Amino acid sequence: MNKRYLLTSALLLVALLLSSCQGLSGIKSDGALRASGTISAREVQVAPELGGMVAEVAVEEGAQVQEGDVLFRLNDTLIQAQRRQAEAAVQLAQAAVNTVKAQYELTLNAARLQEQQGRAAAWGAPQPDEFGLPVWYYTKEEKMAAAQAEVAAAGQALETEKANLEKLLGEMASQEFLDAEKRLAEAQVAFPIAGQVLEQAKAAPNNQKLVDFAQQQYDAAKSELDAAQAAYDRLLTGKAAGDILEARARVAVAQRRYDSALDYYNSLLSGDQSLQVKVAEAGVQQAEAALAQAEAALNALDIQLEKTVVRAPISGVVLNRNLEAGETVTPGSIVIVIGQLAEVELVVYISETEYGQVHLGDQASITVDSFPGETFSGAVVHISDTAEFTPRNVQTVEGRRATVYAIKLIVPNPELKLKPGMPADVTFVTGQ
DSSP states (O other): OHHHHHHHHHHHHHHHHHHHTTTOOEEOTTSOEEEEEEEEEEEEEEOOSSOEEEEEEOOOTTOEEOTTOEEEEEOOHHHHHHHHHHHHHHHHHHHHHHHHHHHHHHHHHHHHHHHHHHHHHHTTOOOOTTOOSOTTSSOHHHHHHHHHHHHHHHHHHHHHHHHHHHHHHHHHOOHHHHHHHHHHHHHHHHHHHHHHHHHHHHHSSSOHHHHHHHHHHHHHHHHHHHHHHHHHHHHSOTHHHHHHHHHHHHHHHHHHHHHHHHHHHHHTOOGGGSHHHHHHHHHHHHHHHHHHHHHHHHHHHHHHHHHTEEEOSSSEEEEEEOOOTTOEEOTTOOOEEEEEEEEEEEEEEEEGGGGGGOOTTOEEEEEETTSTTOOEEEEEEEEOSSOEEOOTTOOSHHHHHOEEEEEEEEEEOTTOOOOTTOEEEEEEOOOO
């Protein structure tokens, strides 16, 4: 009994050792290099970009699909309602564009009619004798450009004169002088106003009380004006007076130059260049921008509607389908797996001593238990340049200590006989 038990144990151990070495290569007695591995397929995991309830599933596991075929549809009721709303917004925005464009045309025509009289008289307009060119020589656009340049130059000159006046006041004037200037300015405003009130009081019926009080106000304003003027004159004498008067005169002239230049430029803003037309143009641009925004919102909803229909990204076979109609899916959740079975992959491992016998492009014959007597052809497409320990399915200590190299083969599978997960045996054609 003990001998039979020991014999049985020994046989089981041998079988275990043999099975544990599956996947390793070896050169057999006929000189051929053989290895084993497992068929795998290039897989694409399909996940919806939108979440929602599944309205329809169009494929089953094992079905062959072509790129672009419908896999499943999500319920699009809400998005359809939002699209109708967005479509109405586009129509409203388009109507607004049509309205403001009509208003623009009316404004433009009115501005041109208003300019018509000026155009008729333009060639006969007088000009300084110093001008050597006829009045019609420059175009309106050239005159506007010159006027803009003069406005800019006059504005810069005005700022310069103001700065010079401030500098002069800061250098020569004490706080007492500044207060005197302010007092005189206020008195010069109050005096004429008091005079106007007095005249109005004199013209009123039953005016004696009004006149008496208004006269008092007027006399007080006159006294304040005289006192303010005297205080100012005492503080501003000699050269200081001349410098202040000149600086203020320069500011006044610069201000008048700037105002005149601006008035001339504004006088040229007629017809197509009138402010009314520019405002109408801005209204058209704003309405068109609103229309573009509404169209963009509608386009975004159309894109979302397209994404409610999930299509096959590649041609292949449905390996896994993890959804049913009525279920709710979330964005990014993998619900269908498609495998490219027209070409399958097979990875096997060879030892260091056999590494130099396999080259890229080498052919190999493959057999699987599911189709006894039938041979498939494959080609080596990748040879690992880094050694690794024998994969986990090798259980023996000796096997785990060995280092091997991974070899990847591509195997044409036009009839889709080879399936992922099938064990396969490989015989390399090494030329021996």
